[in-house]
Amino acid sequence: MKEKIENKQEFISNLKARAKEKCPQHADTIDRVKVAFGGETKKGEVTENLDINLNLGYMESRNPDEQLFLFMHEVLHIDMGHMGSMEGKDKHLWNLACDAVINAQLSQKLGLAIPSDLINMPEAKDKTAEQFYVELVALSKKGDVEVAGELGDHHNEWEERDKQMKNKKSSVQIVGVMPGLERHMERHRS
Numbered sequence: 584m585k586e587k588i589e590n591k592q593e594f595i596s597n598l599k600a601r602a603k604e605k606c607p608q609h610a611d612t613i614d615r616v617k618v619a620f621g622g623e624t625k626k627g628e629v630t631e632n633l634d635i636n637l638n639l640g641y642m643e644s645r646n647p648d649e650q651l652f653l654f655m656h657e658v659l660h661i662d663m664g665h666m667g668s669m670e671g672k673d674k675h676l677w678n679l680a681c682d683a684v685i686n687a688q689l690s691q692k693l694g695l696a697i698p699s700d701l702i703n704m705p706e707a708k709d710k711t712a713e714q715f716y717v718e719l720v721a722l723s724k725k726g727d728v729e730v731a732g733e734l735g736d737h738h739n740e741w742e743e744r745d746k747q748m749k750n751k752k753s754s755v756q757i758v759g760v761m762p763g764l765e766r767h768m769e770r771h772r773s
């Protein structure tokens with residue numbers, strides 16, 4: 584299914600309106616955030632300024648529920664403060680924990696299934712990313728962490744940015760950009 588997004592502003596306004604209707608508790612961020620089609624993301628990303636970039640081709644290839652899901656996924660990264668909390672953690676497991684927790688919560692909030700190309704770990708439900716991260720670290724020490732789906736966006740640069748910003752001695756909160764990792768049934772050993 585592919586439907587061209589002709590009027591981007593209208594598309595974003597509609598997306599925000601649907602998001603606010605379904606998730607009124609995130610209305611402040613939904614209203615504030617600037618949404619653009621751009622960056623290097625394959626799906627979506629949170630920018631340094633805590634705005635959101637979406638990939639036009641990816642969004643055009645999704646149905647309206649999946650578009651809403653991805654947009655709200657990025658909003659939740661912002662509202663849950665995931666971007667400044669990476670230091671000292673296993674990068675991959677932290678990314679996984681954040682995405683798994685977000686997607687499990689979103690599925691409930693939106694009353695929608697998690698899109699098949701995003702991380703789906705039901706055991707992340709009702710946990711914070713920090714809690715689930717601790718569990719994933721313990722699991723990875725015992726054996727393997729198996730993951731179905733792929734990260735919805737790219738957080739790899741969060742850590743880099745964290746360092747860069749610390750060097751600049753800035754108090755601005757750091758965010759990352761994540762041009763979509765292709766992770767599918769990947770196995771990880773500690």
Ligand SMILES: [Zn+2]
Nearest residue numbers: 660682735736
């Ligand atoms: Zn994500």
